[in-house]
Amino acid sequence: MAATPIDLAIERIRAVYRSWNRETSVTQMRSDWDAAFGGSTAPVTCECVSAGGVDGEWISPDDAPEDKAILYFHGGGFRIGSVASHRDLIAQIALASGCRVLAINYRLAPEHRFPAALDNAVAAYRWMLDRGLKSANIALAGDSAGGNLVLAAMLALRERRLPLPASAVLMSPWTDLVATGASYVSRAEADPIHQRAMILALAKNYLGGQGDPYDPLVSPLYADLGGLPPLLIQVGDRETVLDDSVMFAEIARAAGIDVNLEVWDGMIHVFQMFGAELPEAHQAIVSIAQFLNRHLHIKAERASS
Template identity: 35%
Template sequence: MKISPLWKQLITESFLKTTIRLPSQFNLAPSSARFAIEQMCRLFPQNKNVSIRPIRLAGLRAEEIKPYNDVTQLILHIHGGAFFLGSLNTHRAFVSDMVARTQMQALHVDYPLAPEQPFPEALDALFDIYNTLLVQGIQAKDIILSGDSCGANLALALALKIRDEELPQVSGLMLLSPFLDLTLTSESLRYNQKHDALLSIETLETGIDYYVPKSMDKSHPSISPLFADLAGLPPTLVQVGSKEILLDDAQRFKEKAEQANVQVTFKLYTGMWHNFQMFYAWFDEAKQALADLAEFAHALDQS
């Protein structure tokens, strides 16, 4: 029996609220929360039309995911997880879909997580990765920085660090359901609190407590890159769902980036929750998001 799109969405949202969002309000130990998320993400089907090779880069575990051997364009993807969750395992299926859809290779990195390694460990490690890629002869114009949720925070912070260190800048940024304001001043945190099926304010608060040292201001531009000077960033794609508690993070970034003369492609997906792109196998909106992402990436390759 074929389930209607509306019923499929309602069933999925109910399942996510029960299995992920509700437990997140009980402040589980990081190890328990990580195990639960990894088990849940095993439900996502991995794309079989790509090859996956484990590697080490700048001392970190990573995976090189390719659609074919001699591909040159590289997407450096930084996974989400509120700075203390997520891994190669949780996002492998999504990145494999991204690679299959774009026909570009991806580098998926197992960066340091809080609370074991708080700010600036993750950002510094990713900066080392980028430097290593340049040393290996990969040209900045062939690299697209991508991230989902807190991974989008780190991708944006990395692009700003690349700019400030006067290194060759990447060709583009892809920010998916971005978490950019760790001061939690976005209005959508309140008005979408009951609508976002996946992400809770409690998860964000836990991640912030783990990630940000007590001595640091949460509005520091490297921690909350929404408050950074955004001038000089490369063309940027922003994707966000209308039901996300982080909706306003994305909208505020769009407004501020455009004021700084950054070329922004902003995509809003009606009825979608946080990180809906990972549900590519089941929802047309997620399929459209991957198609939009591929269109953006290909336009960068041709410019």
């Protein structure tokens, strides 16, 4: 029987994981991940930048408006991942939306534990404001741990009475570092990659021995969410972290937040990264672009120019 597209995506991930053992260094893991997922031929311009002291990269399609931008935080459990490993996904979002994206290499654990990544995220957003971008013309986006960082950054900005972005996109967001969702059990056999023990190990790596996984800036599921902007959440039905999205969406709606939750049948964690294998990845990115355009009004501006 021929492999299905989702099988091919799963095999790409498993091939990397199989190459690791207890002796594999974090540095090697990061290098392997970037090598496995770092290619992109998307027609975008990439420009390195220091965003408030944080290493970043502008990824821009042709004719993108200068007064609008997306700030992107990559996934990887706060342990691996980079702009390089996510460049193709970010480029596809930039192309589909017609908007330039600032992606940052926030500090990773265990060298830099919480709140180092959050501090970098807030610094990059403040840098965008200092450069003259209006908060109403900025959206945040992120996947997995990056989705966590999107939410934590908005909560931190609210605490500091800074203006919040117009909207945010979350792909398979990791909202609960305590891993309480029933899907950790109900999806354990269906999820080919992530199990609860792995999730808890990543949480410990991020927090260290003294960190509190119930801290709202660590696990946004436990936050007061009042005042957050409209959210688009995409998650795969096969994910053990499915309930991180489902429970969060319920709590956010109860707090009066405009939430659009998309549960994609048969899909895995951050399936949007696999555009070469999965037609669903293309469809999801179209949905992301439509959401961003509704709140940033990018297409309307380009059409009238």
